Amino acid sequence: MAELTIRAPRDDEAEAVFAADARGFGFHVEPDDMRRRLSLMEWERFRIALDGEEIVGVAGAYSLQMTVPGGAVLPTGGVTWIAVAPTHRRRGILTELLELVHVDIAERGEPLAALSSSEGGIYERFGYGIASRVRSARLDHSRAAFRRDVDVGAGSVRFVDDANAQPLIADIYERYRTTRPGEVTRSADWWRALEGGRRGPAGGFSPVWYLLHADGYAVYRIESRWDNGHKKRALDVVELVAVTAAAHAALWHTLVNVDLVGQITSEMIPLDDPLPMVLADPRALRTDEITDGTWLRPADIAACLRARTYGTDDGFVIEVEGSRYRLEGSPAGAMCSKVRSRADIVADRAAVGALLLGGIRASHLAAGKRLEFRTPAIAGRVDRFFLGDVEPHSQTHF
Numbered sequence: 001m002a003e004l005t006i007r008a009p010r011d012d013e014a015e016a017v018f019a020a021d022a023r024g025f026g027f028h029v030e031p032d033d034m035r036r037r038l039s040l041m042e043w044e045r046f047r048i049a050l051d052g053e054e055i056v057g058v059a060g061a062y063s064l065q066m067t068v069p070g071g072a073v074l075p076t077g078g079v080t081w082i083a084v085a086p087t088h089r090r091r092g093i094l095t096e097l098l099e100l101v102h103v104d105i106a107e108r109g110e111p112l113a114a115l116s117s118s119e120g121g122i123y124e125r126f127g128y129g130i131a132s133r134v135r136s137a138r139l140d141h142s143r144a145a146f147r148r149d150v151d152v153g154a155g156s157v158r159f160v161d162d163a164n165a166q167p168l169i170a171d172i173y174e175r176y177r178t179t180r181p182g183e184v185t186r187s188a189d190w191w192r193a194l195e196g197g198r199r200g201p202a203g204g205f206s207p208v209w210y211l212l213h214a215d216g217y218a219v220y221r222i223e224s225r226w227d228n229g230h231k232k233r234a235l236d237v238v239e240l241v242a243v244t245a246a247a248h249a250a251l252w253h254t255l256v257n258v259d260l261v262g263q264i265t266s267e268m269i270p271l272d273d274p275l276p277m278v279l280a281d282p283r284a285l286r287t288d289e290i291t292d293g294t295w296l297r298p299a300d301i302a303a304c305l306r307a308r309t310y311g312t313d314d315g316f317v318i319e320v321e322g323s324r325y326r327l328e329g330s331p332a333g334a335m336c337s338k339v340r341s342r343a344d345i346v347a348d349r350a351a352v353g354a355l356l357l358g359g360i361r362a363s364h365l366a367a368g369k370r371l372e373f374r375t376p377a378i379a380g381r382v383d384r385f386f387l388g389d390v391e392p393h394s395q396t397h398f
């Protein structure tokens with residue numbers, strides 16, 4: 001094997017980078033899809049590995065801002081587009097590319113890196129911990145009646161066509177994103193790319209429809225397929241954002257009233273979503289799978305820990321990779337700085353990432369040996385301190 005070169009891609013290499021990534025993942029990129037995504041690519045944040053002229057590895061990041069408990073946002077490198085050619089795997093190329101992407105994130109002053117992973121076994125070694133979870137759920141249309149005492153806001157939801165939808169839903173998204181830990185900013189380019197990608201039919205799905213409420217929106221599409229001579233149709237909820245309980249009930253009620261649909265499926269229903277509570281039969285909503293969502297790697301531990309609020313008024317010394325941090329926090333805010341005092345908790349970087357959004361119990365991490373309480377009696381206190389009021393979740397794929 002010739003010596004590998006690692007560098008940022010040039011603008012004229014966009015097509016080759018897309019092709020290398022598509023080959024690594026085993027998918028096909030349509031030219032339209034590539035044009036649409038081009039405006040999102042921050043090539044100076046990417047690194048490629050070349051064997052001679054051939055691109056054999058890709059890694060990059062988007063510039064994002066991620067919400068943490070309490071509603072503050074952290075500048076975040078949204079790590080993405082990671083692929084190594086099957087001919088070059090397990091030779092340390094990912095390790096080298098990711099190291100450079102992390103250096104770039106640190107040089108930009110972003111305290112946090114985030115990603116969603118294709119497989120569960122890859123990223124913990126690089127300091128990433130699972131901070132949020134995603135569920136695949138389905139709602140049985142025939143059993144999805146609402147409780148009689150729930151006001152479903154008749155007349156409060158209307159369709160908006162895709163040409164007009166984007167600015168309206170972007171405004172609502174802006175109101176929503178700081179209420180949900182784990183959610184990220186979407187730039188104007190991001191919205192344009194999303195809208196363009198949803199305009200046409202794809203893979204058995206219809207184009208999307210947009211439902212709008214004054215305080216929320218839903219984006220859905222219909223999947224049609226033949227099953228032994230019978231047409232089967234499912235409704236897939238691509239996104240549902242509700243800033244109020246009234247918007248949530250009205251949008252879901254509209255979705256369950258779409259006719260000629262067997263099941264409603266979604267991967268966008270947070271674990272704490274009130275949908276089962278407003279249904280007459282809460283079991284109509286079935287969870288097929290719960291899996292890892294966002295993985296976080298705090299680069300600047302103190303900056304990350306001081307950005308969020310905490311469940312109780314308390315304080316601990318946390319040791320991470322030999323450095324100790326005194327964290328004092330409460331529901332109003334936090335302070336965190338390096339100290340030399342004795343540690344109460346010893347954690348690895350990935351465990352701090354897992355704790356950052358308030359959705360994971362410290363004692364669960366301790367059970368998995370990712371974190372240690374120096375005095376076991378503090379476990380309950382630490383759990384209550386880190387747990388947030390709102391389940392972390394993200395409806396933005398990056």
Ligand SMILES: CC(C)(COP(=O)(O)OP(=O)(O)OC[C@H]1O[C@@H](n2cnc3c(N)ncnc32)[C@H](O)[C@@H]1OP(=O)(O)O)[C@@H](O)C(=O)NCCC(=O)NCCS
Nearest residue numbers: 024025082083084089090091092093094095117118121122
């Ligand atoms: C995942 C992928 C990027 C790994 O690239 P790579 O260059 O082979 O990785 P490295 O050689 O740097 O591996 C680093 C370490 O991670 C381990 N590792 C790599 N991929 C792994 C996987 N899928 N599951 C578990 N461990 C993995 C390696 O064994 C190695 O461990 P070691 O240091 O103990 O030897 C590559 O297999 C790939 O492109 N897969 C398909 C696309 C994909 O899934 N991308 C990730 C998107 S989130």
